[in-house]
Amino acid sequence: MLFDPRDRKENRSSRIGMALFRLSQAVKKVTQADSDAVGFSPVQVQALLFCLHTRADAATVGHFADVIGTTHVTAVKTINVLADKGLIVKAHKPEDRRVTLLRLTPKGEEEAAKLERWAASISALMSAMRQRHIIAGSCNLICLTNLP
Template sequence: MLFEPQYRHDNKAARVAMTLFRLTQAIKKMTQSESDQAGLSPAQIQGLLFIYHTRSDVASVGNFADMIGSSHVTAVKIINGLMEKEFVQKDKHPSDKRITLLQLTEKGFVMARRLQDWGSSLEEVMSQMSDEVLDHLELGLGSVASTLQKNGHLVVSEPCLGCMHFQPNIGDGNEPHYCNLIKKYLAHEATLKECPEHTPKLRGE
């Protein structure tokens, strides 16, 4: 029914949903153009940036699959393609051999650094809007993302700050922070990386 014009005319949720669908098509076109310039697919670039920005102990194949909304098999194929280009290497998780962790090679690290501006064409479009419009968009799209996340359709990775599991400055030395979820002390640099298990604090906490 979403693609039926008359149905959308009488249904606000359907109109918004169609707008979001059309936006995803436009974003796909824009990122594909940027990816072609790098000689990689959008999924491969997402893989490199996922490993680059994610805390090393949670940069797994499974979490990558969740992040891009794909099956585990598809994620493995993407990573294997990056391994063939000598951008990525795999290692077993030290405490759970069932989990495969991903690391950038030196060559992959250089490429990931080069890709930090990937997606800039979309940012340039957004920068043409007024602050007032962006404020409304941020609020509305935040609600969409939150609902999708609650329904299991979206994984939102963020750094430790603001997570209900994060306890800052309770340790000593090189690992001053603590994560209640994984029961582990963390270096400050590690807490600045993204984590797919990030759970925002409730207001007032």
């Protein structure tokens, strides 16, 4: 009943659910715009930042898939695109060849370093708020993205 305005009028849980839905849509829109500005898809940005900030022994395709909440196949496709661009190198783990380790190339490190400010607009908005103003700020974020 989340999308039924009559239900939201009577049901606080539905109102909260709709606010969270709209917030997630706003975050998606902002991160997509930020990703477009740097020339990568949001998931490619996540992959580069994952490789930048994850220990070498933990930077695996499987771990990346778990972190972003996707399937192994989708993670492999994302990594392969970045490998084709010369940003990531894949290597089998010596003690278990089923595991694929990920490492940034020098070019990948350079690109990943530039991405540290990705989605900064969301962080800046949230950092500027006191805890009790997070919900109001979230509503502002939704309004800024012109979502219905």
